[in-house]
Amino acid sequence: MLRRFCFGLDMAAESDALDGVDIAIVGGGAAGVLVAIRLLADSDSRLRIAIIEPASALARGAAYATTQAEHLLNVPVSGMSALAEDSGHFLRHLSDSGESSDVTGMADSFVARRDYGRYLRDTLQAQPRHADLCWLRDQVVDIGRGDAGNLLQLASGRTLTARAVVLAVGNMPRRIPASRLRGEVRLVEAWDYPAVTAIPRTADVCIIGSGLSMVDAVLGLVHAGHRGRIRVLSRHGLMPLEHARPGAGQASLGELASLDLRARLRRVRTLAREAVAAGEPWQWVFDRLRPYGQLLWLSLSHAEQRRFLRHVVRYWDIHRHRIAPQVAATLDGLRENGRLEVVAGRMLVATAQPDGSVEVTCLPRHEDEVRTLRADWLINATGVETHVDLRPDTLLGALRIRGRLLPGPHGIGIASEGPGCVFDARGVADPTLLVLGAMRIGSLWESIAIPELRVQAQAIAAHVRGLLGETAGDV
Numbered sequence: 001m002l003r004r005f006c007f008g009l010d011m012a013a014e015s016d017a018l019d020g021v022d023i024a025i026v027g028g029g030a031a032g033v034l035v036a037i038r039l040l041a042d043s044d045s046r047l048r049i050a051i052i053e054p055a056s057a058l059a060r061g062a063a064y065a066t067t068q069a070e071h072l073l074n075v076p077v078s079g080m081s082a083l084a085e086d087s088g089h090f091l092r093h094l095s096d097s098g099e100s101s102d103v104t105g106m107a108d109s110f111v112a113r114r115d116y117g118r119y120l121r122d123t124l125q126a127q128p129r130h131a132d133l134c135w136l137r138d139q140v141v142d143i144g145r146g147d148a149g150n151l152l153q154l155a156s157g158r159t160l161t162a163r164a165v166v167l168a169v170g171n172m173p174r175r176i177p178a179s180r181l182r183g184e185v186r187l188v189e190a191w192d193y194p195a196v197t198a199i200p201r202t203a204d205v206c207i208i209g210s211g212l213s214m215v216d217a218v219l220g221l222v223h224a225g226h227r228g229r230i231r232v233l234s235r236h237g238l239m240p241l242e243h244a245r246p247g248a249g250q251a252s253l254g255e256l257a258s259l260d261l262r263a264r265l266r267r268v269r270t271l272a273r274e275a276v277a278a279g280e281p282w283q284w285v286f287d288r289l290r291p292y293g294q295l296l297w298l299s300l301s302h303a304e305q306r307r308f309l310r311h312v313v314r315y316w317d318i319h320r321h322r323i324a325p326q327v328a329a330t331l332d333g334l335r336e337n338g339r340l341e342v343v344a345g346r347m348l349v350a351t352a353q354p355d356g357s358v359e360v361t362c363l364p365r366h367e368d369e370v371r372t373l374r375a376d377w378l379i380n381a382t383g384v385e386t387h388v389d390l391r392p393d394t395l396l397g398a399l400r401i402r403g404r405l406l407p408g409p410h411g412i413g414i415a416s417e418g419p420g421c422v423f424d425a426r427g428v429a430d431p432t433l434l435v436l437g438a439m440r441i442g443s444l445w446e447s448i449a450i451p452e453l454r455v456q457a458q459a460i461a462a463h464v465r466g467l468l469g470e471t472a473g474d475v
């Protein structure tokens with residue numbers, strides 16, 4: 001019998017072997033919570049669910065752990081509903097919870113990310129069966145096979161059996177390789193929000209990477225009163241572009257899937273030019289592409305996907321993963337007044353200097369002469385680690401050694417199919433081991449933001465119910 005625990009409380013361990021559950025969700029970030037919401041929403045089902053998450057609150061993860069008001073969602077409110085079938089859900093929550101009394105025009109606005117984590121937690125708690133969920137504040141370090149299905153080994157030494165397991169292990173920061181750091185370099189991770197804001201105000205800072213994590217770091221510094229110089233170093237020197245006014249229109253771009261990569265790019269450029277000529281923002285073309293992200297990836301040959309990753313991905317990222325207009329205005333202002341400089345080039349090595357500062361040598365793009373940048377602090381904003389073997393956590397490595405997973409296409413993410421069934425080393429999809437989110441990147445490409453996660457969570461819940469529904473309760 002499973003003991004009942006109040007939602008939000010840790011499951012007390014009286015013995016090392018915990019009572020079994022039907023479904024264990026590994027990771028309680030946004031994706032894990034979306035799966036739990038979907039499973040609990042079905043009030044007829046009596047599936048027993050455990051979520052294992054070491055953090056002090058659910059639905060935080062790297063994205064929503066920030067407490068800083070200046071860190072905004074990069075998707076408008078209307079795109080961030082937890083429920084794909086109810087696009088107004090998040091907006092109503094903002095209105096009902098009193099977080100904003102005036103919701104006029106808010107559907108198209110970009111609110112603080114910290115409010116989003118709260119929204120997901122409230123939505124979870126609002127599910128009729130939320131008391132059936134137990135949350136273990138622990139970490140899963142390995143998953144073997146046992147008589148009752150999957151045997152989860154936890155960092156605390158406890159074990160848990162589960163008939164199905166959902167890997168919702170999300171984003172881990174990409175590390176700067178140790179071989180590129182010489183001495184005790186003053187280095188801060190961009191997702192370590194308090195550490196970024198603790199950098200002394202007059203310090204010169206060098207940020208490696210120019211994507212959305214860089215944007216967070218710059219905003220964190222600026223709002224903490226930082227007055228030093230900020231240099232951003234990235235291979236292409238490309239910054240995220242800004243969102244336009246809402247109104248993408250409905251025209252389908254699914255026809256692009258029948259073209260090869262080169263022809264697709266030509267067509268998108270033409271469409272963007274035509275849009276601008278007609279007085280529309282080019283961004284609307286990308287917004288119309290959004291629903292076809294996975295189809296467009298899957299319809300490319302392996303070689304063309306490779307070509308996309310090698311030559312197009314940076315350009316795709318800045319057009320597709322955009323920032324709120326007010327954030328873009330802040331960055332533009334900093335560049336105009338010389339506080340922020342963007343250098344296109346490859347970091348070679350960062351060396352700690354005797355006075356504590358850091359010397360970064362880099363090879364500027366299209367040049368053959370090495371350049372040296374000096375800073376007081378270095379910030380790593382190189383983004384999400386998508387290679388299983390390079391992630392710092394032990395779980396995925398352990399599963400790989402056991403032969404329970406394979407890296408995804410192009411060596412990125414985890415190989416999976418259908419609702420997220422993970423391929424084992426023999427290439428057989430395991431219906432009891434599922435994955436969603438960033439680790440499906442190689443298989444699906446677009447698999448990181450809420451609009452994709454909520455659909456994947458729904459598919460996983462349906463799959464698990466079908467798999468276990470009839471015999472639930474026999475553990």
Ligand SMILES: Cc1cc2nc3c(=O)[nH]c(=O)nc-3n(C[C@H](O)[C@H](O)[C@H](O)COP(=O)(O)OP(=O)(O)OC[C@H]3O[C@@H](n4cnc5c(N)ncnc54)[C@H](O)[C@@H]3O)c2cc1C
Pocket residue numbers: 026027028029030031032052053054055060061062063064072073074075113138139140141168169170171172212213216393395436437438448449450451
């Ligand atoms: C800085 C940033 C900003 C973003 N902004 C947006 C946005 O505005 N809109 C949008 O749609 N998307 C945004 N995203 C995309 C983001 O990936 C998703 O919205 C979402 O947060 C991903 O959730 P997740 O649960 O998959 O991953 P994560 O948030 O990374 O959560 C994974 C969780 O799994 C836990 N975990 C990992 N391994 C284990 C283990 N072995 N055992 C137990 N627990 C484990 C971790 O502790 C973590 O809490 C942003 C991403 C980042 C990094």
